[in-house]
Amino acid sequence: AQSVTQLGSHVSVSEGALVLLRCNYSSSVPPYLFWYVQYPNQGLQLLLKYTTGATLVKGINGFEAEFKKSETSFHLTKPSAHMSDAAEYFCAVSDQGYSTLTFGKGTMLLVSP
């Protein structure tokens, strides 16, 4: 069975500071990995995904994540936080060749002026 652990239910940063949201996963097979963002009362929007190839993945809004197999991690980073980045972020994993996603519990990112 797969699982996803997101460390920290809430992360607070100042505007302009580095954003680091942590995600560790467990999977018995090579995984596909995803980060989604959810704004209040909205659906989930895909930020980025790793399937195969380059382990550093760039996504929308300046976010990127690095797949580290040895650490079973897929942490999300952004060099400089904007106020508009305040939202909830979900990490998810799926087996290659299978359809369903297993989500972490989410991390709420708070950005202060």
Add this chain to the structure above:
Amino acid sequence: NAGVMQNPRHLVRRRGQEARLRCSPMKGHSHVYWYRQLPEEGLKFMVYLQKENIIDESGMPKERFSAEFPKEGPSILRIQQVVRGDSAAYFCASSPLKPGGTNYGYTFGSGTRLTVV
């Protein structure tokens, strides 16, 4: 090209009533997934459907919940005799592709927020 459309956005039901949640996938998408988000929890998979077929319902509660994706029309998630514990946000996602492959990915709708009073 409209995204995944879910309606209603908000639904209030009294205990014991039925709730019907609708999902129209993106044009050209024939794979539909339903997820439930409980407060303080991430999304949990419920069911995966293709047109006229349930492919995987391993996440569906055994009783009171059912889902369909008919040849014509939206996918429906039906909850009979709702209880307070059914209060949650229900999200639908669609995909044009079979699972697998590097281009695989979902598009999520904005969800239906069900409140049982």
